[in-house]
Amino acid sequence: MTSRSILELIDRAHTESWKELDLSEQELTEVPPEIGRLTQLERLDLHSNQVTEIPAVITQLTNLKRLVLHSNQITVIPDAITQLTNLINLDLRDNQITVIPDTIAQLTDLRLLTLRDNQITEIPVEIAQLTNLTALDFS
Template identity: 45%
Template sequence: MTRNEVVWRIDRAAEEKLTELNLRGLNLKELPPEIVKCTHLTRLDLRQNQITYLSEALGQLSSLEGLYLWCNKITSIP
């Protein structure tokens, strides 16, 4: 999946005020900064990607209760 397709999913989730967003298995190397638009998210599934670090932008998702990260390559968490 291309970056533009991922950003499209994020934008749609923000517009529709979704509480769950599944970005599982999309071969993401990083989480696009546009994720901060998704202020209603309570669950974010990032499993089975290639993510090596988590952006501090995740801290802006104040409603987030579940963050699913297994099967990534994360080396540090801010």
Template identity: 40%
Template sequence: MGSVGPTDHVIRREEESLTRVPPEIGRLRLLELLSMNYTGILGLPMEMGQLQNLSFLDLSRNQFQSEPEFIEKLMGLSYVNLSDNRYNPSPQNQHWGDYIE
């Protein structure tokens, strides 16, 4: 009988890191809060612009080369954090620390 517990094999973070977001994410029309940090993602699909109920978006500490274009289409956003990526986010999107009224 084998023991139950952790294995001897350790999976490296690079092997398990999220590297892309499928365009089907746009189907999550009721999504209100999304936080994706510390990933290997280089960009996001334009379909994320369909997430009109999204109010909280934290995409800090990723590998984005530029600010996602769909951000401007998300009129319901009250919090956005795009800090610590591979580009300099515009000041209004670097970190909205408080909810915007």
């Protein structure tokens, strides 16, 4: 899919108030900033791209429940991700992440956190504050 067709898809998703958007396996190196217009999204799938960072524009997706970013090149989980207060499932496996920010404890609705196949050497004690968490995958 070309960048133009991706932008057209995002525009269509905005116009039609899509709840889900799958842009996986598109060889994206960054998340298109236009994605911030999709405030109605509940599920965003960007797995198997070459995304290197989670951009601040993601925080505009306040209805997001599931964020799938596995199999990218992400190195940092930004503190801003805590603004996604409705997030239930966060999948960041198979990236280059080395540190889990303690602010992740602010995602109080989080039920599934998948971080396996990264370079994480320490799990912050604040993870214990995620009382709704039913699955935590660091294997």
